[in-house]
Amino acid sequence: MMKPAFFLAVAILGAVAFPAFAQDANAPGLGEVVITGNRLSARYAQQDRPVVGLRRQADSAVLQLSIASDSRDEATRKREIHTILLAALDRAAAAGVEMVTGSFELVPVTRANYQELPLVSAGRVDTSQANVMIKVKLAGSVVAAEQRLDAFIKSVPRTGRGTIDKTGALALTIVNPDQYRDAIVTLVADNARHYAAIFGPDYAVQVTGIDGQVLWSQVSGTDVFLYVPYRYTILPK
Numbered sequence: 001m002m003k004p005a006f007f008l009a010v011a012i013l014g015a016v017a018f019p020a021f022a023q024d025a026n027a028p029g030l031g032e033v034v035i036t037g038n039r040l041s042a043r044y045a046q047q048d049r050p051v052v053g054l055r056r057q058a059d060s061a062v063l064q065l066s067i068a069s070d071s072r073d074e075a076t077r078k079r080e081i082h083t084i085l086l087a088a089l090d091r092a093a094a095a096g097v098e099m100v101t102g103s104f105e106l107v108p109v110t111r112a113n114y115q116e117l118p119l120v121s122a123g124r125v126d127t128s129q130a131n132v133m134i135k136v137k138l139a140g141s142v143v144a145a146e147q148r149l150d151a152f153i154k155s156v157p158r159t160g161r162g163t164i165d166k167t168g169a170l171a172l173t174i175v176n177p178d179q180y181r182d183a184i185v186t187l188v189a190d191n192a193r194h195y196a197a198i199f200g201p202d203y204a205v206q207v208t209g210i211d212g213q214v215l216w217s218q219v220s221g222t223d224v225f226l227y228v229p230y231r232y233t234i235l236p237k
Contacts, residue, residue: 030105030176030177030178031105031106031107031175031176032059032060032100032105032106032173032174032175032176033104033105033106033173033174033177033216034062034102034104034106034171034172034173035058035171035172035173035174035216035217035218035224049217049225049227050227050228050229050230051191052187052188052191052227052230053184053187053225053226053227053228054180054183054184054187054225054226054227055219055223055224055225055226056174056180056223056224056226057138057222057223057224058138058172058173058174058218058222058223058224059137059138059173059174059175060135060136060137060138060172060173061135061136061138061142061145061146061149061170061171061172061173062100062106062133062134062135062170062171062172062173063133063134063135063146063149063166063170063171064131064132064133064166064167064168064171065131065132065133065134065153065165065166065167066122066129066130066131066163066164066165066166066167067081067084067085067088067129067130067132067162067164068081068122068127068128068130068162068163068164068165069081069127069128069129069160069161069162069163070122070124070126070127070161071126071160071161071162072126074128076160077119077126077127077128077161078119078128080159080161080162081119081128081129081130081162082114082115083159083162084156084157084158084159084162084164085099085109085114085117085132086111086114087156087157087159088134088152088156088164089109089110089111089114091152091155091156092134092152095148095151095152095155096136096137096148097134097135097136097148097149097152098134098135098136099132099133099134099135100132100133100134100135101117101131101132101133102133106133106135106173109132117130117131117132131167134149134152134153135173136148136149138172138222141221141222142170142172142221142222145170146170149166149170150166153165153166172218172222172224174216174224174226177214177216177226178214180214180226181214181228184214184226184227184228185210185228185230188207188210188228188230188232189207192205192207192232193205195234196234199234202236202237203234203235203236203237204234204235204236204237205232205233205234205235206232206233206235207230207231207232208230208231208232209228209229209230209231210228212228212229213228213229214226214227214228215227215228215229
């Protein structure tokens with residue numbers, strides 16, 4: 001059995017439970033994480049986000065799937081779900097698709113660990129489902145990414161009473177957000193110096209919060225905004 005991993009508590013992709021596949025505890029920083037748009041009054045708005053940060057295109061797009069069966073016999077349901085999972089895994093690489101799981105940091109689903117995906121109730125006592133995600137590199141528009149994912153879903157053969165359906169909206173991911181810390185802090189420093197200079201040579205800037213965690217939010221259909229919770233104050237020397 002694989003040991004559970006430690007996942008940060010964030011609400012993404014609904015309230016679906018995913019297995020905590022084993023992580024490398026010695027690996028530096030985060031792996032690939034799911035981004036969610038933080039919306040208030042307007043799409044992608046986040047009023048508590050600092051002004052200065054790094055905007056860049058997300059690395060991949062992911063789509064949540066449910067692989068289910070309503071065969072009466074439990075063993076048959078399990079076999080049908082696992083058969084569809086294996087068929088999807090066998091086709092994924094050629095289609096440029098990766099199967100992943102995780103409620104925050106993404107972990108690949110492989111032939112070695114797919115049986116660890118929990119089979120949960122799909123709303124009836126004689127219906128089971130496995131929840132998984134499929135991922136493609138974001139090389140263009142989200143529309144193109146979703147079309148590739150939809151085509152992949154259609155290509156996976158069904159077995160018996162098994163089905164495979166998407167169950168959520170497209171989400172974005174970014175690989176190791178911590179790698180952008182230096183770039184973000186450089187942008188903050190440049191901005192702080194710029195505004196201190198406007199006040200003249202008798203003023204300096206005091207910056208706090210740059211040692212905080214790298215945070216992120218979605219700011220468009222394809223882009224994410226990476227930032228640290230900095231604050232700065234312009235003071236007389």
